[in-house]
Amino acid sequence: MLEVTALGWTITIGVIVALLALDLTLGVLRPHAVGFREAAGWSVFYIAVALLFGVVFAQIVGWDHGTEYFAGYIVEKSLSVDNLFVFVIIMSTFAVPQKYQQEVLTFGIIIALVLRVIFIALGATLLNAFSFMFLIFGLILIWTAVQLFRHRDEDPDVGDNAMVKAAKKMFPVTEKFHGGKLFARVDGKRTATPLFITLIAIGSTDLLFALDSIPAVFGVTEEAYIVFVANAFALLGLRALFFLVKGLLDRLVYLSVGLSIILMFIGAKLVLHWLHQDLWHGAPEISTPVSLIVILAILTITTVASLLKTRNDPKAKAHAGSLRVTSPQEEDAKR
Template identity: 80%
Template sequence: MLEVSALGWIVTIGVIVALLALDLTLGVLRPHVVGFREAAGWSIFYIAVAIVFGIVFGSVYGWGFGTEYFAGYIVEKSLSVDNLFVFVIIMTTFAVPEKYQQEVLTFGIIIALVLRVIFIALGAALLSAFSFMFLVFGAILLFTAVQLFRHRDEDPDVGENALVKAGRRFLPVTDDYVEGKMITRVDGKRMVTPLFLVLLAIGGTDLLFALDSIPAVFGVTESAYIVFVANAFALLGLRALFFLVKGLLDRLVYLSTGLSLILAFIGVKLVLHWAHKDISASVPEVATPVSLGVIIGILIITTVASLIKSSRDPSLKAHPGSLRAKSGDQQHADN
């Protein structure tokens, strides 16, 4: 079992907070349209930071844990690409001006990180106290994989987001964006701007993604520390990655299929782990290096197949997938 000292936690959290502060400065205090060169530079920087951390971590604590970190990071990074799909849909739905998109993304990343810290602490406590939670987490991932595969050609309905619906119903909202503010005064009356509703939409989406991504990363490691750093480093580069690949996202037509396969694989891995611990030691387990190879293989095949398919048929458009059918589709199915 990995044991990280209090000093190790403090230094790690300090580095992550410093990187978040840097992101906050770039995205909120200096709003501007992000170009390809800037996005590429920051994306390379954040990936390099994650790799360097993994190398140092593996050297200090052993490459068994190092492999778990890289497997967890790749899982979270691949799932974060699906986050980007939904972010693009939210930005488009609310017609967010480009110079304010950084601000929304930065706050969205902070919300995502806070939610994941809560779920990581809860997940680690449950797994430590009840071994059958591996079965529960596995079942959650298998259900998610099936739903994502069934609705892989759909987009989530932002208008049905509970937080957005509540915001529109109970809060006075301005008609336009007011200099990037989230709360403003109009004729002496305090009102929220559409940017606040965008943040609610991203926050609600992050909550759903946290429910899926945390069980997924616990499928490759039982260490709360590794789960935390894998999530943190995967999320930190999300703002830059958004501007780098948003033009490419439409071409990843098989991404949802690939992610559903990854979630199903990790779900089976968790069920086997539970059976190995609680039923019989003869039940085989999936080793972390095998998991890493399978996940990387699925991502490579998915990406290459997507680019080939979209180049042959440019009219195809990728979708992030949805965990449930849209209400109109469901009503049609019921009829």
């Protein structure tokens, strides 16, 4: 079991908060349209920081835990790309001006990080108290994988978001943006701006992604510290990555398929771990190095296949995929 001292936690959290403050400064205090060179530079910076941390971490605690970190980081990074799909849809739906997209993304990342900290603490507590939670987490991931594969050619409907609907009922919403303000006074009345509704949509989306990503990363490591840092470093580069790849997202036509296979694989790994631990010690278990190789192979095949597909069929367009459960009426309508 990994033992992390209070000093270790303090230094880690301090580094992450400093990087988050840097991201906040760039995205909120200096709103501007982000170009390719700037996005590429910051993306390389955040990935380099994450890799450097992994190497230093592995040197200190050993490569067994180091491999778990890299596997967790890659899982969270791949899931964050699907998250970017949804961010693009939300930005387009609410017609967010390009110079304010940084602000929305930065707050979205902060919300995502806070939610993940909550779910990491909850998940670690449940796993330590009840071993059958490995089975529950595994079944959740398998169900998610099946739904994502079934609805791989769809995009989530932002208009159906329950929190967005509730926000619109609670506050009158202006049709126009008022600079970077979340609320504005129109005809003497306090009203919400489209920027506020956009943040509500992104925050609620972050909640759904947290519910999926935390069980997924616990599938490659049981260490809460590794789960936390893998999530944090994957999320910190999300703002820059958004502006770097948003023009390429449409070409990743098989991303949802690849992610569904990864989630299915990790779900099966968790179920086997529970079976080995609680029912049958002869049940096979999947090691972290094997998990890392499988995840990298799936992502590589998915990316190459997607690029080949779009090169041969320029009209092919990627979709974020949806986790919604299709109603019987919708199924009948499709038939």
